[in-house]
Amino acid sequence: MNPTDDSRTLHLLIVDDHPLVRAGIRSELSQASTHLDVVGEAATVDEAIAQARELTPDVILLDVHLPGGRGGGGAEVARALAGTNAMRILALSVSDAAEDVVSVIRAGARGYVTKTISTPELIDAIDRVAAGDAAFSPRLAGFVLDAFGTGEVAGSDDELDLLSERELEVMRLIARGYTYREVAKQLFLSVKTVESHVSKVLRKLQLSNRHELTRWASARRLV
Structure with missing residues (x-):
């Protein structure tokens, strides 16, 4: 699917522990797009994994800091769903910390954007992730390149491991x-x-x- 092709309806699962945030995302997407359909919501690690497996959405909008599970947050959800090729994960968080970005991408997410993103930019990121591409807020892409593309950060990654x-x-x-x-x-x-x-x-x-x-x-x- 071309990222700009609106002919196919994409089914979304919104995962965030704040009800108002979930409601706001749902409202913004429904008003701004005709091809995005929110099929479910989840507030915890356990709910997210269960809902994803039941609903098999095309894209999961995943907050990084979530309660429940074994304390791993969004990265735990991504790891639990790894290998489920039909689903793509786009992290959507207030955090722009390098650790959060790298951990959730390592766990299997296809992209990471912050909640300062505009609605059109979020829709574009969803489309790109659904198409199999990567999507990042500009400053965050550098964290991923550092962590996965150079030896300079390898030492600190080894320590984090x-x-x-x-x-x-x-x-x-x-x-x-x-x-x-x-x-x-x-x-x-x-x-x-x-x-x-x-x-x-x-x-x-x-x-x-x-x-x-x-x-x-x-x-x-x-x-």
């Missing part, structure tokens, strides 16, 4: 200045569990404290 999905989430929040208690509340964990994750992250990355962790993450554009 040492961390579990949960450890990555904890690391990102700590590096952004969240307290242990705030991280625990955000991720529905106990404070002791957060402390344990931070200790493991510091050990794996060979860092001494959270201040070094913040510098490490900032140097790699992860916060």
Whole structure:
């Protein structure tokens, strides 16, 4: 299908944990296009996987930060649906962090755009992903090229690969200045569990404290 060909109806699944966001996307797309049909919505990792398998949409608009599942967010959804050739995933998120972009693309998404995108641009991105092409907000494409196309970032990627999905989430929040208690509340964990994750992250990355962790993450554009 040509990305500009509106002759074929594309079935969409919107995955976002905020009802107003889902409603807004649905409304914008229905008013601006005649070939996009929203067939379902989901708010959690588990709902997204179940709805995708039941509805088999052409394109899944996937938020990166989602509750549920094993804490892997949008990347967990993408991995669970990997190999389902009939479905394409386009990440749609407020986050423009390199870590989020790379993790969801590695998991199988075909594109990543931020929620600052205009409606016509979003429709174009959906069409491109449905056609098998890639679609990125301009600044984000560089993250993917760095991560997959050069050896310069390979070292930091290797270090990130040492961390579990949960450890990555904890690391990102700590590096952004969240307290242990705030991280625990955000991720529905106990404070002791957060402390344990931070200790493991510091050990794996060979860092001494959270201040070094913040510098490490900032140097790699992860916060």
